[in-house]
Amino acid sequence: MVSKTTPDKCTHCGSADIYQDEDVLDTWFSSWLWPFSTFGWPFEKSKIKNQKSKSELDYFYPTSVLVTAQEIIFFWVARMIVAGMEFMKKIPFKDVYIHGTVRDDTGTKMSKSLNNTIDPQEIIDAYGTDALRFSIISITAVGQDVFLNKSKFEMGRNFANKIWNASRFLLMNIEEGTPRAMDKKALAIEDRWILSHLERLIADVTLNLDSYKFNEAALKLYDFFWHKFCDWYLELVKPVIVGRTQGIEHRSQKMGVALHVLDVSMRLLHPIIPFITEEIWQKLPRLVKGESIMASEWPKADKGFIDAKAEKAFTPLLKLITSIRNIRAEMNIPHSKKITIVVRTKDKPLAKSIEENAAHIKSLAGVASLDIPDIGVKRPAHCAYSAFGDIELFIPLEGVIDVYIEKKRLNKRVDELKAEKERSGGRLKDKSFLNRAPGEVVAAAKEREKELGLLIEKLESSLRFLE
Numbered sequence: 001m002v003s004k005t006t007p008d009k010c011t012h013c014g015s016a017d018i019y020q021d022e023d024v025l026d027t028w029f030s031s032w033l034w035p036f037s038t039f040g041w042p043f044e045k046s047k048i049k050n051q052k053s054k055s056e057l058d059y060f061y062p063t064s065v066l067v068t069a070q071e072i073i074f075f076w077v078a079r080m081i082v083a084g085m086e087f088m089k090k091i092p093f094k095d096v097y098i099h100g101t102v103r104d105d106t107g108t109k110m111s112k113s114l115n116n117t118i119d120p121q122e123i124i125d126a127y128g129t130d131a132l133r134f135s136i137i138s139i140t141a142v143g144q145d146v147f148l149n150k151s152k153f154e155m156g157r158n159f160a161n162k163i164w165n166a167s168r169f170l171l172m173n174i175e176e177g178t179p180r181a182m183d184k185k186a187l188a189i190e191d192r193w194i195l196s197h198l199e200r201l202i203a204d205v206t207l208n209l210d211s212y213k214f215n216e217a218a219l220k221l222y223d224f225f226w227h228k229f230c231d232w233y234l235e236l237v238k239p240v241i242v243g244r245t246q247g248i249e250h251r252s253q254k255m256g257v258a259l260h261v262l263d264v265s266m267r268l269l270h271p272i273i274p275f276i277t278e279e280i281w282q283k284l285p286r287l288v289k290g291e292s293i294m295a296s297e298w299p300k301a302d303k304g305f306i307d308a309k310a311e312k313a314f315t316p317l318l319k320l321i322t323s324i325r326n327i328r329a330e331m332n333i334p335h336s337k338k339i340t341i342v343v344r345t346k347d348k349p350l351a352k353s354i355e356e357n358a359a360h361i362k363s364l365a366g367v368a369s370l371d372i373p374d375i376g377v378k379r380p381a382h383c384a385y386s387a388f389g390d391i392e393l394f395i396p397l398e399g400v401i402d403v404y405i406e407k408k409r410l411n412k413r414v415d416e417l418k419a420e421k422e423r424s425g426g427r428l429k430d431k432s433f434l435n436r437a438p439g440e441v442v443a444a445a446k447e448r449e450k451e452l453g454l455l456i457e458k459l460e461s462s463l464r465f466l467e
Contacts, residue, residue: 031076032083035092036061042087061088065095065212070143073098097212100145107147123153130273131156137272138218159222160276163269166230167280170258173241174285183253184304189357191257192310194233197224198261202301205268218272225265232318234258236360259284264299313353316389317361320354323386323393324365330409331384331401338368342380342394345372350390385410385462387455407463414459421452 001011009016033041039060040053062084068077077096084092102110110117123132135156140146187195201224208217237254263284266277270293281293324341333339341361345351351372354361358370384395384406397403427433427445434442 028075028079032079033087035063035080035084036088061092062090063093065097066093067097067099069101070098095212098143100140100143102146102148105147105149110148118148118150123150126150127153127157128160128275130160130276134159134218134222134273137214138222139215141215142213159226160273162226162230163273163276163280166225166234167262167266167283169234169238170241170255170262171280171283174255174259186253187257189310189314189353190233190236190360191254192305192307193314194228194261195257195305196307196311197228198264199301199303199305202264202268202299206298206301209271214272221265221269221272225269229261229265233261235364239363267293267296267299270294313349316350316391317354317357319388320391320393321361321365323388324361324367324395327384327386327393327395328366331397331405333401335366337400338366339400340369340371340396341365341367342371342373342383342396344392344394345390347390383462385459387458392458410459410463414456414463417452417456417459421449421456424449424452 001007006020007018010018030037036057039057041057043054066077066080073096080092084090104110104116108114108116120132127135131153133156135153136146136148138155139148139152201220204220205217208214208220237258240251240254241258243251263281266281266284270277270281274294278293281296320343324339327333328335328339343351343354345354354370355372361367361370380394380396382396382398382403384397384401386393397406424445428442428449437445
């Protein structure tokens with residue numbers, strides 16, 4: 001029954017033996033009070049009751065952030081703010097993080113009643129806890145719904161395996177006394193390149209976490225560790241680390257850089273992947289005994305390691321290696337078969353950089369000899385061709401592969417580029433696009449059309465050369 005005043009008797013049975021149930025409160029009304037009522041509020045002033053809870057309330061209220069779903073912003077979030085301002089004279093939190101709804105492949109909200117949920121324990125048993133955490137975080141953008149199925153967790157599993165295997169390689173090759181400190185003056189271009197990207201990563205991930213962009217932080221960590229660190233840096237320095245080339249001092253320097261990158265990467269990854277990172281970090285040298293990665297200092301970016309020149313100089317080398325690998329794959333040239341490459345460029349500093357890093361190119365691309373002729377020297381006969389930036393790459397094919405296949409590949413690529421150029425030209429002729437699109441977008445479209453024209457011209461020239 002409902003009454004504004006305390007009733008004398010029950011309006012239904014007439015009994016005077018009645019009392020208000022002290023445990024019943026409207027669900028959403030009780031939720032208003034949650035931020036402070038959990039600490040025992042209101043307190044009895046006369047007896048100073050619940051002094052411990054009062055001190056906890058003073059410490060924890062107001063808090064910093066509330067994580068919730070969008071459908072209860074009014075029912076819960078707004079009411080907590082109103083209640084906090086009314087009773088505590090302070091709002092209960094500064095930020096509200098609105099997460100999306102988890103849905104199945106059909107777009108239906110996951111629900112136990114619909115029996116379309118995924119049991120987290122099954123995923124943990126199959127893929128691991130770290131894999132589950134990373135997968136969910138990496139596909140969950142702020143405010144956007146998540147379309148989830150079991151295959152989505154394979155990404156996290158593969159990444160966790162990559163982290164473990166790369167770390168195991170380094171830890172297995174550590175020798176007693178391997179230095180962690182790095183001599184900046186002795187850093188090679190590949191060292192400066194990876195350390196520069198590492199410092200940018202620290203700044204980006206820190207900013208992403210501070211602004212609750214957890215998926216962006218996860219994806220940047222994924223790209224850096226898997227592609228830049230494992231696929232490039234570790235592959236480049238592996239011969240040195242396993243002791244096949246150069247001296248002990250050089251090896252120690254490479255190990256110092258690699259271990260530094262591993263250390264920082266584990267600390268950046270720890271909030272997302274806590275278990276593997278803790279296990280690996282405990283095995284790193286010169287670690288304070290008994291200290292957990294949870295208690296370690298969060299990495300701070302050091303602008304002194306950001307090296308734009310090294311990044312700019314090293315990137316064309318990676319593109320060159322990638323281009324050689326792509327041609328080998330397309331032409332089915334086995335990696336065991338060493339090839340000759342010819343590189344032409346008008347950029348003299350770039351040519352010098354390629355020459356200085358020829359050992360890396362030969363090692364990672366299966367190259368026996370590398371020639372950098374003057375720009376006026378004629379192209380070699382019957383060769384595969386690729387062009388990017390200021391670099392032209394030629395791979396002589398006589399005795400290596402069927403020239404007919406290469407001609408077919410180039411013709412296909414020319415057709416693709418011509419189709420793209422036609423689409424680009426159509427946009428640039430569209431007055432609606434020219435009038436409405438931002439100036440930088442129009443400028444980029446014009447630049448791309450010009451670039452396509454040059455690429456088509458080079459490829460058609462190569463086709464004529466293969467005749």
